[in-house]
Amino acid sequence: GQSLEQPSEVTAVEGAIVQINCTYQTSGFYGLSWYQQHDGGAPTFLSYNALDGLEETGRFSSFLSRSDSYGYLLLQELQMKDSASYFCAVRSGNTPLVFGKGTRLSVIA
Amino acid sequence: DAMVIQNPRYQVTQFGKPVTLSCSQTLNHNVMYWYQQKSSQAPKLLFHYYDKDFNNEADTPDNFQSRRPNTSFCFLDIRSPGLGDAAMYLCATSRESTNQPQHFGDGTRLSIL
Numbered sequence: 001g002q003s004l005e006q007p008s009e010v011t012a013v014e015g016a017i018v019q020i021n022c023t024y025q026t027s028g029f030y031g032l033s034w035y036q037q038h039d040g041g042a043p044t045f046l047s048y049n050a051l052d053g054l055e056e057t058g059r060f061s062s063f064l065s066r067s068d069s070y071g072y073l074l075l076q077e078l079q080m081k082d083s084a085s086y087f088c089a090v091r092s093g094n095t096p097l098v099f100g101k102g103t104r105l106s107v108i109a
Numbered sequence: 110d111a112m113v114i115q116n117p118r119y120q121v122t123q124f125g126k127p128v129t130l131s132c133s134q135t136l137n138h139n140v141m142y143w144y145q146q147k148s149s150q151a152p153k154l155l156f157h158y159y160d161k162d163f164n165n166e167a168d169t170p171d172n173f174q175s176r177r178p179n180t181s182f183c184f185l186d187i188r189s190p191g192l193g194d195a196a197m198y199l200c201a202t203s204r205e206s207t208n209q210p211q212h213f214g215d216g217t218r219l220s221i222l
Binding site for chain 1: 150152199206212
């Protein structure tokens, strides 16, 4: 089986930095993915970590520690348009992708 | 440049009346997925095709079926929709099924009367 835990809600101020954590349990680990989904929109792929360490893509970074079964998504210089739900996801067994319950990020002025 | 296209965006059907949702892709990806997403929940995988190989999730109800007549198209058939099947249905594609980003369509929101 598998489980992913992430906070249900996070609020942060425009221009600030926010970190969204994700812990996982899965039988066989192939990597941790992050997706963004705006209300009424489709999930959009943000990042993928298969190895320990930090991956940076513009304002977004993603970190993985396989020994701790833990990762996080870091969003810098927050903008109002970053208000969305963020899902961590892993492969589990024969299921290509299982999503966490999602973290709803609200960016306030 | 829509790459994963779902039609229609909104679909209304009656309780028990079969309904088909469609998905097409211009990415030439090997894998196509169908997810169900209910309000404020995560997308839940129903099944996926790797080329013509069909892979059903263990907890996907028998009421849900899928067809993939060719690389570009995939259909979701709900044989006898119940009120609990009202949801957003998302189609996605990827080049391979492991370690590859999935590209999602905008979804079809299904309502049951």
